[in-house]
Amino acid sequence: MTRSTANFNDRNDLISKVPQATAIFWMVKILATTVGETGGDALSMTLDLGYAVATLVFLAFFVITLTLQVRSDRYHPAIYWAVVVATTTVGTTMSDFLDRTAGLGYVVSSAGLLFAVLLILAAWRAVAGRIEYQNIVRSRDEVFYWLTILVSNTLGTALGDFTATSLGLGFERGALVFAGLLVLVAVAWRVGKRIPVSVLFWAAYVLTRPLGATLGDTLTKPHEDGGFALDRITASLAILGALVVIVALQHWRGTRIAARPVQ
Template sequence: MTNDVRTPAHYAISKVPQLTFGFWVIKIAATTLGETGGDWVTMSLNLGYLIGSAIFALIFIGLVSGQIKADQFRPFLYWATIVATTTLGTTMADFADRSLGLGYPGGVAIVAGLLAASLAVWYWAEGDVAVQSVTTPKAEWFYWITILFSQTLGTALGDWIAGNDRGGLGFGYESGALIFGAGLVIVAALYFRAVMSRTALFWAAFILTRPLGATLGDWLDKPVAQGGLHVSRLYASLILLAFMVVSVALIPQRAARTTEPV
């Protein structure tokens, strides 16, 4: 018989995966799936952004509750929760930009403010916003809410850069993907050179992967006349879902440790 000598901090952090190259591959696939899946529900099924957001909000709350109650890192549960944040982030951003008529710049400004407020309240309540600080259910809720706002901001940024309506900058989906991809390369270079806070760089990378996925998702399912490939949103979502399932099953993932720098 062995004694479990894990501290409460190790116990909580063990439900979050290590930040490896495979983590970011799955994350980008999840963000792309969030874009195509969210658009399929709101546009293809014609449910609208408000109803779509309500549906995904319920899924998000249920999965986060399950994630918090889990006794250890469970890859499929973790990534299902990430997908829930990407789909809800997609529909929330679209609701703000389109249904409320805020336009892309207005949506970006509001969601950026919500993300900053989430980080500020988390820091005020817990004294830290690093992944290592996620050691209690309260901190886990802050973690997932902050992730949700980061995903929503990423969607709004992707639409703002790529779109040519509602105040968009009109770079198009391919150029938008290149812009955000270049941003990720810069963040990675700063991370490996250790010239900035790794916590700040983590959140920067987490935000940037979302618009990269959003522009890739739009590129897949938008009409050819709008610069897309015109793949069915349902088929694109199913392909991405299959890719994610295979990736989660085959890519080695281990629970992060509290001593791991993030």
């Protein structure tokens, strides 16, 4: 998914603080959202801390990782993806708190969070004159970028639960629905000319969250609920391990390419 602004991004790779939206990026993003779902449930349910306490724990992790990200002067894979995982875990527990503890339900919370995402993007465009997704250099864009990610990941959890539970599709069919919607966005990214790339990027970003959430629930929910009943902690560690390996290999490959002498 790199339809446009190729030359523009080539000039800014060294200063942009976020990775390019390649196929590997989306693969890691889905893994990050899946581990956010299983990890959030592991802390709030398996360890029985509750949604409020688990949200505070993950929020502290988010603040720490985001501080490191903001203070960095370039893209650091480990820091960047740690912040993304933090937003997915916070999003999971925060959504569950709104849906269940606060009693808003999946429909109300999904609608409210969707409105919040659209409001943030509209404010971003009004303040900066455009919505960024890849060339994040200025502090203003970075604030909007991470705020959008945090709220969209919370929205994704609510949407995943809404589709699986309220609509009665179950987790497996819910995952297929969001996977199909992502395919449509990918096609529009490739062949579309009228839809801004930034809009398609953030649409895909929102959709990968409920996809990851439903995949995570499919892995860990009981058999009677349509899941595979895997241990939440074990599943979280396995998915996190796969994420770390892919990011490390990609970084190693990028370092080798950068070190090659110019012909």
